[in-house]
Amino acid sequence: MSHEHVSNTKRIWFVFGLLSLITVVEVILGIYKPESLEFTFFIGLNLLNWIFYILTLVKAYYIVWAFMHMEGETSGLRWSVVSTVIFLVLYLLFILLTEGHYIYGVFKDSTIKWNF
Amino acid sequence: MEATVTTANNEEKTWGGGNEPLKASYGKMMMWFFIVSDALTFSGFLAAYGFSRFKFIETWPIADEVFTHFPFMHGSPQPMLYVALMTFILIFSSVTMVLAVDAGHHMKKTKVAVYMFLTIIGGLIFVGSQAWEWKNFIKGEYGAVETTGGSLLQFVDKEGHRVAIADFAVKLPEQREALSRSKTSWFMEDAQSLPPYTVAEVQAGFKARPDLLIRTEVLTAKKKKTILSREDSETRLGQAKYVVEGANLVRNEYGSKLFADFFFFITGFHGFHVFSGVIINIIIFFNVLLGTYEKRKSYEMVEKVGLYWHFVDLVWVFVFTVFYLV
Numbered sequence: 053m054s055h056e057h058v059s060n061t062k063r064i065w066f067v068f069g070l071l072s073l074i075t076v077v078e079v080i081l082g083i084y085k086p087e088s089l090e091f092t093f094f095i096g097l098n099l100l101n102w103i104f105y106i107l108t109l110v111k112a113y114y115i116v117w118a119f120m121h122m123e124g125e126t127s128g129l130r131w132s133v134v135s136t137v138i139f140l141v142l143y144l145l146f147i148l149l150t151e152g153h154y155i156y157g158v159f160k161d162s163t164i165k166w167n168f
Numbered sequence: 169m170e171a172t173v174t175t176a177n178n179e180e181k182t183w184g185g186g187n188e189p190l191k192a193s194y195g196k197m198m199m200w201f202f203i204v205s206d207a208l209t210f211s212g213f214l215a216a217y218g219f220s221r222f223k224f225i226e227t228w229p230i231a232d233e234v235f236t237h238f239p240f241m242h243g244s245p246q247p248m249l250y251v252a253l254m255t256f257i258l259i260f261s262s263v264t265m266v267l268a269v270d271a272g273h274h275m276k277k278t279k280v281a282v283y284m285f286l287t288i289i290g291g292l293i294f295v296g297s298q299a300w301e302w303k304n305f306i307k308g309e310y311g312a313v314e315t316t317g318g319s320l321l322q323f324v325d326k327e328g329h330r331v332a333i334a335d336f337a338v339k340l341p342e343q344r345e346a347l348s349r350s351k352t353s354w355f356m357e358d359a360q361s362l363p364p365y366t367v368a369e370v371q372a373g374f375k376a377r378p379d380l381l382i383r384t385e386v387l388t389a390k391k392k393k394t395i396l397s398r399e400d401s402e403t404r405l406g407q408a409k410y411v412v413e414g415a416n417l418v419r420n421e422y423g424s425k426l427f428a429d430f431f432f433f434i435t436g437f438h439g440f441h442v443f444s445g446v447i448i449n450i451i452i453f454f455n456v457l458l459g460t461y462e463k464r465k466s467y468e469m470v471e472k473v474g475l476y477w478h479f480v481d482l483v484w485v486f487v488f489t490v491f492y493l494v
Binding site: 064065067072075078081082091104107108111112115116119120125126128129132133137141144145148149151152153156159160 | 479
């Protein structure tokens with residue numbers, strides 16, 4: 053192991069506090085669902101869901117960077133893992149969600165009725 | 169030792185092997201790439217969930233109405249709380265895991281063992297919680313009926329509160345008993361156990377209670393389920409074909425059939441990961457106790473299983489958002 057190891061217990065507990073705090077915020081928002089957020093849309097997604105997704109990505113960042121110690125790896129390893137996943141996931145989501153939305157339109161607008 | 173912890177090549181032989189351009193040992197790097205592929209499997213599941221949800225966007229069940237159970241709080245619905253607790257348990261077991269890795273870097277055997285043990289306990293509690301959640305999901309709470317067209321009808325009172333089928337269905341005399349092997353020939357058996365009420369019993373009970381209305385799967389602009397008028401309710405109930413109680417892979421009382429399928433597959437696949445993580449952690453825990461890594465002078469094995477364990481936590485963060493929040 054080339055990089056030396058200083059004890060980072062302090063940082064671990066800080067990240068734990070942060071992740072817990074984010075989860076608490078998510079749960080409170082999920083229980084109360086403020087109308088001003090739920091019914092205001094920004095690029096096809098309501099603000100509440102934007103908040104949920106962004107907080108999820110923040111949590112994921114801290115888990116990977118602090119707990120899985122990605123911040124201590126070389127940038128080569130970092131890029132080969134993270135960029136691969138991000139690119140393929142975005143690609144998969146784009147294709148499947150577009151397709152799902154299209155099929156929704158087909159069911160809604162055409163004479164096919166599947167559920168009545 | 170050579171097989172698990174490769175040592176850096178000090179002589180400048182680029183193609184001679186033993187190089188570590190990424191400054192990570194072989195095992196650790198392979199764990200990372202396994203995680204990449206596993207992450208893509210989970211992404212496939214979650215993207216497929218998104219696909220089906222977008223396809224049935226107007227009729228998808230509302231998670232807050234489905235997952236409302238909390239231990240010892242029977243009767244009062246508590247959306248989010250139980251799954252939030254499960255999330256905390258998993259995050260905390262992630263913390264003890266990373267503390268074990270940290271202690272391993274300082275070669276503190278006892279500390280590693282204690283933290284590994286706590287991680288295992290956390291994992292077991294999580295799997296147990298998931299089992300309890302599954303039990304509630306499978307058992308169901310109110311019951312519903314399915315029409316010949318495949319849509320699901322639920323029952324509410326005048327205020328819009330859900331009413332369980334058991335509370336209003338009447339008992340009619342002619343009843344078919346479920347076939348069981350003890351009563352018939354060995355090859356005759358009902359594929360599924362019969363629901364406790366027949367469609368006719370539900371319809372008769374509904375007729376006797378004028379305050380009841382039917383709630384369909386269709387979401388309104390305010391993201392609530394549509395409640396029909398009494399006349400429409402009676403017409404729709406006339407098309408009923410099955411009484412659905414609880415959930416299985418064929419149909420469920422919460423709404424879209426795919427909702428239960430994805431719930432079982434995604435949380436099941438995740439729960440399976442947690443379970444195998446616990447098993448691997450136990451193996452490593454015993455290796456720590458036996459002093460295997462003390463002899464190896466490196467606790468990197470703890471770090472590798474730690475990566476896997478954090479990954480399981482990472483997946484749960486996404487499952488939590490996609491299934492319970494959004």
